[in-house]
Amino acid sequence: MGLVDWARLRSPWVLHFNTGACNGCDIEVVAALTPRYDVERFGIRLVGSPRHADILIVTGPVTKQVEKRLKRVYEQMPEPKFVMAVGNCCASSGAFRNCYNVYPGLDNVIPVDVYVMGCPPKPEAIINGVVKLLEKLKKLKGGAS
Amino acid sequence: MEGEAVIQELIDVLRTLLFPGFLFFVILGLFFEWIDRKFYAKLQNRVGPLYTGPWGLLQPLADFVKLMAKEDIVPEGAIKPIFSSVPVFALALSLFAALFLPVCGPQGIVSFPGDVIVLAVVLTLLVILVFLGGLSPASRYPEVGAERSVLQLLGYEIPLVASILGATAMTVGLGGSLSIEGIVNAQRDWWSILGFQALGFAIFLLAAQAELERVPFDIPEAETEIVAGWTTEYSGKKLALLRLARDVELAFLCGLGATLFLGGPWPGPLVPGLGGAIVSTIIFVIKSIVVLLLLTVIRAAMSRLRIDQMVNFAWKYLVPLSIFQLLLAVVVAPLMIHLLTL
Numbered sequence: 001m002g003l004v005d006w007a008r009l010r011s012p013w014v015l016h017f018n019t020g021a022c023n024g025c026d027i028e029v030v031a032a033l034t035p036r037y038d039v040e041r042f043g044i045r046l047v048g049s050p051r052h053a054d055i056l057i058v059t060g061p062v063t064k065q066v067e068k069r070l071k072r073v074y075e076q077m078p079e080p081k082f083v084m085a086v087g088n089c090c091a092s093s094g095a096f097r098n099c100y101n102v103y104p105g106l107d108n109v110i111p112v113d114v115y116v117m118g119c120p121p122k123p124e125a126i127i128n129g130v131v132k133l134l135e136k137l138k139k140l141k142g143g144a145s
Numbered sequence: 146m147e148g149e150a151v152i153q154e155l156i157d158v159l160r161t162l163l164f165p166g167f168l169f170f171v172i173l174g175l176f177f178e179w180i181d182r183k184f185y186a187k188l189q190n191r192v193g194p195l196y197t198g199p200w201g202l203l204q205p206l207a208d209f210v211k212l213m214a215k216e217d218i219v220p221e222g223a224i225k226p227i228f229s230s231v232p233v234f235a236l237a238l239s240l241f242a243a244l245f246l247p248v249c250g251p252q253g254i255v256s257f258p259g260d261v262i263v264l265a266v267v268l269t270l271l272v273i274l275v276f277l278g279g280l281s282p283a284s285r286y287p288e289v290g291a292e293r294s295v296l297q298l299l300g301y302e303i304p305l306v307a308s309i310l311g312a313t314a315m316t317v318g319l320g321g322s323l324s325i326e327g328i329v330n331a332q333r334d335w336w337s338i339l340g341f342q343a344l345g346f347a348i349f350l351l352a353a354q355a356e357l358e359r360v361p362f363d364i365p366e367a368e369t370e371i372v373a374g375w376t377t378e379y380s381g382k383k384l385a386l387l388r389l390a391r392d393v394e395l396a397f398l399c400g401l402g403a404t405l406f407l408g409g410p411w412p413g414p415l416v417p418g419l420g421g422a423i424v425s426t427i428i429f430v431i432k433s434i435v436v437l438l439l440l441t442v443i444r445a446a447m448s449r450l451r452i453d454q455m456v457n458f459a460w461k462y463l464v465p466l467s468i469f470q471l472l473l474a475v476v477v478a479p480l481m482i483h484l485l486t487l
Contacts, residue, residue, distance in 0.1 A: 004214040038193075041195040047368070051380040052373060
């Protein structure tokens with residue numbers, strides 16, 4: 001299992017999903033992928049298809065409208081898969097708390113591994129979130145999610 | 146006598162499996178992906194893969210191993226036999242094509258008169274596999290990607306074949322030949338890119354870029370429009386094999402460019418004995434890397450075309466140019482040589 005764990009830690013491919021964010025967090029996620037931060041150093045790549053992804057990065061408050069689609073995208077990802085909630089809205093519905101059409105947090109819909117707080121979080125914080133996720137993965141060993 | 150034949154057979158099998166054969170090209174493919182990503186990053190003012198092995202050298206291997214260990218999903222409506230066999234066939238075809246390349250001498254592992262035509266057929270078959278891989282999962286985005294890949298094939302196939310056939314014109318003075326070996330030996334003293342083939346080399350580069358579905362011709366897998374194009378539904382082992390097949394194809398096409406236009410392993414075979422094979426291999430790999438760097442520059446310098454722009458460009462400019470180049474190489478050049486030597 002040593003080789004597989006080694007490979008998994010070095011090749012996290014991320015998929016970005018917007019559940020209705022104001023675009024603040026999305027811009028920060030995209031900024032984290034620009035040459036300035038160059039996450040390809042760690043093997044991180046942004047992929048287009050959920051079938052290719054290891055980590056689902058969710059931004060924005062989870063609305064009732066998007067719930068079905070979000071679950072479907074999550075189910076389309078192959079195991080082992082991880083979820084990162086980016087921004088206050090995603091982690092705890094933020095400014096939209098107690099709205100009739102918004103879930104209190106992403107963990108009410110799909111299991112979440114890492115929360116990155118901030119409105120919006122800095123790119124450094126998002127990269128730090130991925131590093132925390134990899135540390136968690138290291139402890140799991142054998143890749144069970 | 147019997148024993149010698151068995152040993153010869155064993156050496157042939159080892160040659161096919163290990164050195165200038167399968168294992169060599171798999172490693173070369175992963176290495177070329179690393180060079181491609183690293184140089185691409187350099188052109189964008191970043192560093193690229195860095196922490197996986199020394200200078201990130203093992204990044205393509207890490208991606209491959211990770212994908213091999215992931216869950217393998219087959220969509221419900223998929224035509225399973227086709228969907229599952231496309232990655233295997235793609236890898237097998239790319240490796241088969243690589244056997245024709247003259248890596249460690251003027252002759253590939255497989256070599257016969259007319260093998261240039263076989264290579265042209267294999268390059269088209271690879272696109273047919275893309276088409277099948279896109280249609281079999283019965284999903285919307287792969288279907289669009291598959292249609293685009295075939296439409297694109299209509300644009301670049303004629304220039305690709307014309308540029309490959311144009312390279313055979315080098316052998317005209319030597320009695321004519323349609324084999325890789327003939328083309329390589331004809332370039333012993335004078336590489337074909339230095340003569341009438343410079344235009345052919347440029348056309349070959351563009352067509353190879355389209356064959357590999359890289360920017361500006363990554364229309365069939367345009368991730369900003371159609372998710373991931375024809376590879377959308379592939380995951381786990383199948384995606385790993387597809388990516389490996391792409392890497393081997395990249396190494397093969399770079400090697401083919403070096404073989405047809407940059408003189409292949411020459412002047413390596415001039416060194417006698419085993420040293421000749423080693424020098425040839427090093428020269429061949431260096432020339433292939435030169436072709437790879439040119440392809441990477443094209444990828445970094447351009448953005449994706451629309452499918453109609455691509456086909457328009459191909460039929461209005463690339464096809465006429467390639468026919469002009471073919472005439473130049475097959476008719477004008479031999480005529481001039483004939484007149485000069487009169």
